[in-house]
Structure formats: structure tokens, C-alpha cells
Amino acid sequence: MPADPAAQARLEAALPAALARIAATPGVYAALWCGSAARGEADEHSDLDVHALVEGDHRWRGSFVVDGVPVEVFHNPVRKVRAMFAAPDHATVAMFAQGRAALPHPDLTALVEEARAIHAAGPTPRPPTPAERHMWVDEVVEARSLMGDDLHALIALNAAGRLMGALYAARGWWEVKPRAWLRDLERHAAPEAALLRRVLTASTSTERQAALEALALAVLPGGLAYAESATDPQRVP
Structure with a gap:
């Protein structure tokens, strides 16, 4: 059950407009809806988190507001996402393992499958140095x-x-x-x-x-x- 059904509904209502803006960003060709709202766990403090796949050699992070809802977008080429999986960057692995394809693409499907396998295996324990x-x-x-x-x-x-x-x-x-x-x-x-x-x-x-x-x-x-x-x-x- 969502932590706050009203907040969940508000974020879901803002998602189409947020995705339209993301899809219009030059270089973006796929997007994953992730974070608490994508898991159905939004509360009054939640925002919309989206991970966008981009062409080329650059990565960046952007934010904007749609109908009063904050939106945060992580833009990365596929090879950078895989590098973060390998690190592993815990937040990125969780995003892709638990997220939902919003702008589908075969590259995104492959990354989600990889992230789910990594997430299921768990990180390697690392005692303090x-x-x-x-x-x-x-x-x-x-x-x-x-x-x-x-x-x-x-x-x-x-x-x-x-x-x-x-x-x-x-x-x-x-x-x-x-x-x-x-x-x-x-x-x-x-x-x-x-x-x-x-x-x-x-x-x-x-x-x-x-x-x-x-x-x-x-x-x-x-x-x-x-x-x-x-x-x-x-x-x-």
C-alpha cells in the first residue's frame, strides 16, 4: 500500500507531462521511472525520479517542476550506467532493479535485467580498512x-x-x-x-x-x- 495514496495519485498525475518534457530533451531515447513513487510508496515529501538514457558522451542531472511536483532526472549513456553497476553504485542499481520503463527501449530492458540480477545477488561485503x-x-x-x-x-x-x-x-x-x-x-x-x-x-x-x-x-x-x-x-x- 502507498504510504500516502493522495501523494501517490498527485505524482502519477504529473508523470505524463514530466515524461513529455524528458522525451523532448535532445539525445534522450529511453526513460525509467524510479524511486518511491514508481514503487507505489510515495508520501508528501516524495518527488518524481527518472533515469534517462542518452546518446553521446555526456551525462548530466536536471530538475524541474510540473504541476507543483518536483522532478529529478539523471541523464546517462548506457556505458556509464553499466560502469555504475560495476562499481557498484547502490542507488543506481536500486533505481534500475526496482524502476518501471516509462519510455521503453531494448537498451533499457537489458539494463533493467542486469540490475535485477545484480540486486538479487547483493553487494560484496566490505569490512572497514x-x-x-x-x-x-x-x-x-x-x-x-x-x-x-x-x-x-x-x-x-x-x-x-x-x-x-x-x-x-x-x-x-x-x-x-x-x-x-x-x-x-x-x-x-x-x-x-x-x-x-x-x-x-x-x-x-x-x-x-x-x-x-x-x-x-x-x-x-x-x-x-x-x-x-x-x-x-x-x-x-
Whole structure:
């Protein structure tokens, strides 16, 4: 069921005019309707997301408004979409795996099939590197140093948000937007969902910090001690 039937209907009503404008864009020859509205899950904050296939060597992102509905369009040649699949770019894989062809073309059909196969297989788990581990520990320790301070909530919540990206990467889960973290975590790992909820709702910095450190341990099972690390050398221009 849609999160908001009225919002879903409003976005669907604006879709034909949005597609007409996209189809008239030079170079566009196919389009995929994607995002929450394409999945039938729109709410009052949703917009229309469209991924357009274009001829040539350029990619760009555009936005406009139709009947009060914001529209965001991602323009890419096929080879760029496949490069994003290979990365993998989680958002692009999800767009094509869950989207609906709005301006059909064989290239679009092939990309959708590829994305569905990639999405079904799931991303390869990627544990934190030593340098990333140091960064996560540093953020938790920074929050610890501010316990009792009004800034603790801000620093702890920021650290928790960054840890969520690390958790999804380490477990091999497809990333989702922050607004879906709790719902998605309940499906993947209820204990981690409970920890995140405690970080968000704690009434004291002591409780918030304890939940943050427990969440960090879900990403860094070896503990929160500092260890030796180094990033790859980069040439200075």
C-alpha cells in the first residue's frame, strides 16, 4: 500500500507531462521511472525520479517542476550506467532493479535485467580498512569526550549516521536512504535497529554514548582501541 495514496495519485498525475518534457530533451531515447513513487510508496515529501538514457558522451542531472511536483532526472549513456553497476553504485542499481520503463527501449530492458540480477545477488561485503577503522574509533572517542555537553547529541548522531554506511558495507547490504534505516535494519538485524533507535531517542548523554559504542562494535567487532593504520600514498600535484 502507498504510504500516502493522495501523494501517490498527485505524482502519477504529473508523470505524463514530466515524461513529455524528458522525451523532448535532445539525445534522450529511453526513460525509467524510479524511486518511491514508481514503487507505489510515495508520501508528501516524495518527488518524481527518472533515469534517462542518452546518446553521446555526456551525462548530466536536471530538475524541474510540473504541476507543483518536483522532478529529478539523471541523464546517462548506457556505458556509464553499466560502469555504475560495476562499481557498484547502490542507488543506481536500486533505481534500475526496482524502476518501471516509462519510455521503453531494448537498451533499457537489458539494463533493467542486469540490475535485477545484480540486486538479487547483493553487494560484496566490505569490512572497514585500518584507516577507516581509525576514523570510526576517533569519532566515537570524540563523542565520548563531550558526554554531559549539549553538543554530545549532535556529535553522537553524526557518528551514528556515518557508522550506518560502514555497517551496510561490512554486512553486504544494499544501502537505503536514511529515512528507511530503521525499517530496513529491522529486516536485516533487529539488534542493530534497536541500538540505532536508542542513539536517536536517548534522554541522557550516558545512555546515548553507550548505544553509540555498542553500534560501533557491530561494525568494529575487534573493539574500539586505536591501532596502526595508513592511507594509500597520493601524488601531490
